[in-house]
Amino acid sequence: MKIALRFVAVAMLLAMPAILAAPPARAESTLDKILKEKKIRVAIDVGNPPFGILDKDGQPDGSDVAVARQMAKDMGVELEFVQVPSTGRIPALLAGRADVTIASISVTSDRAKTVMYCNPNGALQIVIFGPKSIAIKTPADLVGKRIGITRATLEEATVPKMAPQGTNIVWFDDISATIQAMLSGQVDAVAMTSFAGKTVADGNPDKQIETKLPVTTAFYGPIVRPSDFELRQWINTWLFLNNQNGTLASIYKKYTGLDLPQLPVF
């Protein structure tokens, strides 16, 4: 008995260095899970041309969708789209319904408090649009005007800050309601991306919609859940490679008709 105990004690002493040096057990990361299941779930917003739209067959299309497709192809995994409205882009990710959101989410420090940004994959400009009959030339002209903006967008984060006191800001839940409000005259002007504004202006020539004021230019990028560092690093590596080989620029050009500005990294 005594000898047996001593034997165990010695054995434990001998094994100690091995136990201490063993790597700590690690929880499976989201990247591990994607590679193991051979499937990546990407949240996209198909109500936001030209980044995410449905083509005439009802299939997702747009620059975000093209980026997601190329990314999944290069990763060698199956791609599953999780379609969300613009207000659902961050909640869907946090609720675990998607692994990454690629939905032209412009980089803001507020959003970075709840999700982790990858490097930008494009840029957009927020502009105030309105019918020709409405006179808006400087920010001061916004006083007394009703300006429609969409919730959960960059407009919502920037327009209230630049608009002088006395501007009537009117919030809508989705961009089509905002556009409808301008077309029916319920608001005098609206703030949206220059691409969306151009689509509206081209589609309604009788309203003579024109650019009134630039609000801001912003870069947007994919987002992942906080602490998904491995996945973020893989996406950043992919963005670096595809920025170098011109894939990102050709996708951007195809859908927006514009040259991709030089993308900053962080």
Place this chain on the structure above:
Amino acid sequence: MNYVFQFNVVWDHLPELFEGALLTIQLSATAMALGLCVAVVCAYGKSAGPRPVRWVVAAYVELIRNTPFLVQIFIFYFSLPVIGIRLTANTAALAAMTINLGAYASEIVRAGIEAIPHGQIEAAHALGLKRLQIFRFIIIFPALKTVYPALASQFILLMLSSSVVSTISAVELTAITNSLASTTFRSFEFYFVATGLYLAMALGFRAGLSAIYWVMFRRGRAA
């Protein structure tokens, strides 16, 4: 899922949430009062009015009860400006809620009216009561008493469905919640609290409606 709840953000914005809840209460209470008036007039028109009136009321009730509330709101806000009627978001919301409730409640009130025994009305005629007196004391008052629980449920449903008026930029509780959730990105927390506020308002309305019932139909009659 290791989500960290941060309710302190919600507490910071509680006054805004209460403001939104207040507008929900105002819109709902006003629509309940106006909608009940519409319902009583329509129910009486449908059960006792001349034939053309019955047709008009039937068409109104069927049209409203067989189309989505959201579409009705859009028509009031986005389509009426085309023919020159421009309503603000709150007015459009109130109008749509009143018209919607009027249609549903008129069918409920009509059921109550039709439950009044015909002999009771004939007795009132025999006693020499005037038409309006008969309607007021013999028909509508007992009818409302009979269908009160169903009406109260419809009122609460209306208050809950008022959440969709945020789509036309009326800043009631859901609109405020959506805005706060999208600017702070704490959507779980805000929707939890909004759910609690809706529940509290529904229970509050139920209590208020019970009190109205007691004042209208019970007080002084027990003896």
